Amino acid sequence: MTLTIAIPSKGRMQADSAAVFERAGLAIETSGDARTYRGRLVGDAIAGHTIEIAYLSASEIAREIAAGSVHFGITGEDLVRETIVDIENSVKLVKPLGFGKADVVVAVPDPWVDVRTMADLDDVAAGFRARHGRRLRIATKYWNLTQSNFASHGIALYRIVESLGATEGAPAAGLADAIVDITSTGATLTANHLRILDDGVILHSEAQLVLARCADWPNPVRSAASALMQALGITDQQF
């Protein structure tokens, strides 16, 4: 068995992930074919160990970590917390990597001048059915994050509308009343006349190096992982 690390297969996240290894004096070697989805990590610090790189889409990475089919992955904390329900037992967030920073937030139409906090949203949600004949609708792709955050504010009387893209457009289109979405600058929300609630940040997310607790960890994999963690400057080496 070989130590396997899943990293994003395209875009900024891929380049930023590769840079994390480069800074540690490690390089990713691919077979030369640009379309390959496998690579190998090489460098003096890990000489004698075999470490494979698997290129996957960001959301697949969280799933594969949860399933234990890779040992490490680099992906957004938002996807880890959304995809993996039993997070305490199945994974460990080893190191925040300083890129891919964005917030998962609750946002309402800006003209809702009476709604500044989650408590206000709770009031609106509670009276919604009597007034409009249906529950308040929240568009989001973050079902789990939304449910657990709303529950922590005691909000139960709402419905989630699944939104897989352009969530910020859902309120204007009449598909939802408010949204839970990820934003880095808030510019897209502002452009869509949406406003983040004062206490509406559910998660400050960034890319994380994530360890899969439920993967197989035979001794050769463990020692490869130790060498890798040392190269990355991670001192807390619990598996």
Added chain:
Amino acid sequence: MARTPDLKNILTAGGATWLDLPVLHPADPFLETAGEEIRRRMFVTEGPTGARLALRPDFTIPAGLYHIASGSGPARYAYEGIVFRRHEAGDLSERREAGYEDIGDPETAAADARTLQLALAALAALGETGLVIRIGDISLFAALTAALGLPEPWQRRLRRSYGNDAAMAESLARLAANDEATNGPADPEIEALARDHDHDGLVACLAGRLAKAGFLTGTGRTAVDIAARYLDRQALAEFRASDSEISVLNAFLDLESGLEETPGKLRELASANDLDLGPAIDAFAARAQALKAAAGSVPIRFDGAFGRPLDYYTGLVFEIARNTDGTILAGGGRYDRLLDMLGAPELVPAVGLSLRLDRIGIKSAGSRP
């Protein structure tokens, strides 16, 4: 198919129709009434044409839908079968329940008592003895918040927290502290209109903003809704409950007593704080008498804080437990707002019970705390 012929006979003795309800149901009625929280606990799947279906998480909503579809007047239903709920690891996801729903009887005290009596009769037939009943009543708490003269939005908040101890503690803390500050960025235009109590101007301004931002009209909150709640919120910001008001609310929530003493204790609480709770306590006392008669020798305890944090529960809730280990064997309550939510053309009074057949008759099951 009933587990014991006895149980079916008992639950249908008062003329209830025995229902054989499907296991798979459209998921929407559950989500629309019980809210998004229940989605975590439901097993949802897809029908062949993409419709979202759920393994029934309870029987009350299917029975309510059956009642509405049948178009009949007052009716009673009983059933038995498996319900499916996702639990924390270690607990079974399916369990056997039997239940009874008493729908449409305007004599609510009599219907409540009949329902409790039925639960006790069923438990007795299944060999359960040594029982204790716990009851709560959100309508009493609602009467208390009204008698205190709390602003309407605060009354609604407190009612919503009822039955959820953490939420109630938080609501009471906020009610006492009044941190309802309008601490966001200043919005001089809106603030000026509100200060002048210019309701029409406020509505016009908000309507303009909604239109300018391109929000479709007629699909959600309107300028009128937003203006009304903005003014409500102003009133909330100016309101702060006194220490004595908070302590009355806490005294009610902390009240735990035998049912016989409860009306007296409630009257004491009311007169000590100069509150007019007469009609609510009288109604409660009448109900208590009916419940007492139904329960016979089984003791009934009143718990001021006992309720279910779902907005369709409107009055009595009850639980029947073993007095040895506290295992809850049956529960029920009044849900006068559910049928309306499910699409009935009017409010329909209703009360029901469910029996935990997975626990009944199984003494001190090793795997269950």
